[in-house]
Amino acid sequence: MVTVALLGTDRRTPPGHPTGAGAPTALLDAAAVQTVRRRAGLRPAPAAALPGRAADDTRPPLPAPARSRLAMLLTDRPGTAGGRRGTAPDLMELLPQWLAMANEQGHAAPPELLPALLDAARGRTDLRPQALTFAGPRALWLARLNPDWKFALRSTPGGGTALPALESAADVQRLWEEGLFAERVALLSAVRAHSPAAARELLATTWSTERAEDRLMFLDSLRMGLADADEPFLEQALADRSRNVRATAAELLSALPGSALAARMASRAASCVAVDRTQSAATITVEAPHECDAGMERDGVVAKPPTGRGERSWWLGQLVESTPLGHWTVRLGGRTPEEIVALPVADDWQGELHAAWCRAAVRQRDAVWSRALLGAPASPDAGGPGAVSLSERAKLLGALPGAERAEWVAGFIATHGLSEAFQLLGVCAQPWAGPLGRAVVDALNIARDAGSYPWSFSGVMGLAERCLDPAEAARLEGLTATPDEPEDAAPGAGGYWSEAFQRLVSTLRLRRAMRDELKGT
Structure with missing residues (x-):
């Protein structure tokens, strides 16, 4: 039948069937019969064991409006036509903020949305910490069943393995000596948070037998709770045969x-x-x-x-x-x-x-x-x-401090404008404090009045969409109209600025709605 299918029924007829118009149908009928015969003759294999039940997530569920909003953020992907973003908010840029607010409220992820959430985090590494925190223990259960989501196991200390009770010295020592590398890193971090001295002593028990790359990772865990008591161990590490280990030990000592x-x-x-x-x-x-x-x-x-x-x-x-x-x-x-x-x-x-x-x-x-x-x-x-x-x-x-940081950047923008402020705005706490937000909006307004295109300020505008206080939406309403363009203005610049401010206002309102939905108000 394979030969007939490859050559065609005009050149070769199916076995036991004459040449003619019915040959193609006869070939398909023969293939169908052969398929049934193969399926009927297949011996069933032993049934595989069902996976264990996923751990319970005891956090309170999302309010219904917030669940609908999350579904929208995970499924809607507004595109851009001809390079123009239009006035619609960028939902993908709002997803990290939504996840951060949901984690602050302590809500559990809806089970039916976990696959879409993991798919989104798979494509964006910046989403992973917040997404996995929100997804909870069920994300690890799913990741063990789908190779596409293995990043969740790599991103979780110890690959989601349960650590022993830190009070049980024997269990801790056993996992430290016999566990996988990821489990040992997670164990050392947990012990360091519980008792810095105990973590240092645990590390010392196997330090001389560890690989250089492992020593470097373990040494980096001492940044947490770094104190004068760590100095003798770090001084010893200065004689390590690995240059990277020596450099890290010197950096930690210089911080003391x-x-x-x-x-x-x-x-x-x-x-x-x-x-x-x-x-x-x-x-x-x-x-x-x-x-x-x-x-x-x-x-x-x-x-x-x-x-x-x-x-x-x-x-x-x-x-x-x-x-x-x-x-x-x-x-x-x-x-x-x-x-x-x-x-x-x-x-x-x-x-x-x-x-x-x-x-x-x-x-x-x-x-x-x-x-x-x-x-x-x-x-x-x-x-x-x-x-x-x-x-x-x-x-x-x-x-x-955050307030002082915002005040300094606001003064910088008021004097020097926005052209060099992008790096500085990135280190300011969100949402921006009132003086900083007003300084950014005033500078954008000045740039609009100058008659240039808004594209050179697209980075700052994107930050404003994510970082401005949603309460600023009402004050920005007056900037959404298309301004009268001066004679030396770039053609059509006013329309582009109007779109940009409309998008900013709609984004701020959407962020406020997201916050209210998560709070159940």
Whole structure:
């Protein structure tokens, strides 16, 4: 029959059937009979065991309107025609916010929507933490049955394996010695959260036999609850045969201002940076290291610089960023951080020195030094280039309280506009505080009045859709109308701006509705 089908019934007839118009039908009939014969003659295989029952999710169910909203967010995918987004909200960008709010309320995911939720998280790694938290234990049950959702097992510490009671030392030790790597990482993190000392002692029992890549992962778990008691273990890790392990141990020790490594780094940095009092105005002088000796390498200094970097400046930066910031007040004449940052630096070393101080302030979470290095948002240097880049300023803002962070960025936007503010807006808490939201809207309004197209501000507009307080929708209503275009305006720019503000308003209203639905109001 296969041969007949391949050659065609005009060239070969089915067995036992004459040539003619009925040959194709006879071939199909013969195939149908053969199929029935094969199925009837198949011996049944033993039935496979049914999967175990999924764990119960004891969280309260979603209110009905919120469940309908989630279904809409997971199924609707508004496209864009001709590059124009139109006035409809971007539902895919609202899904992360919906998940965050649902997790804050502590709701359980509707079982019937779990497959669509896992499919969405499969395609977007940024969704996974919130999606898996919302999906709960049933997501792991499903992931064990569908290879497409295996990411849920990889994303869950220990692959969803239940950990032993931390009070049972024997069970903990057994899993630590016999468990899979993911289970051991999850166990170490859980023990560290429960008892930092117990986690450190557990790690020490097998440290010398672990692989280098495993030692690096285990060592990274000590960031949680890092304290002076960890110093002896970390000092020992400085002699590790893996360069990455040594570097991580040095980074952790430098975050302990009272550690011996921090003192050694401060001593080295002190020989490189000083105040020259022979001039009329105090000036910082820099003499970068001339070599990277074995002691520096043991303390985590990387000897070989990246391409394009000089060796001496590379070594200097590593010494300064690993030095406790409080050292500089004593070293530089009792000056405050603001006074130190304001001092001129000789021989064009200011950029390198200030960048290293920025890294130290971020690593040590020092708000005082972060404020000093940021400076006033209205200063000319704040808009760049200046001694501190915008990316470094964004990191420094992370060390400040949320309200102060928003106030600084609002002042920056009021002075320098939106063209350089995107990185800074990304580190501000959501929803944006009132002054920051108003500063962004005012700057967008100024850009609209200038008559240019809104495309260069699409990133900021997208952030505004996600981060503006939904209460701002009423105030923005007046900006949705198409403005009168000045003579030098780009053709049609007013219409594009009107669409952008209409989309912003509709998105804010939808976010408010989402919040009310989740609260059941």
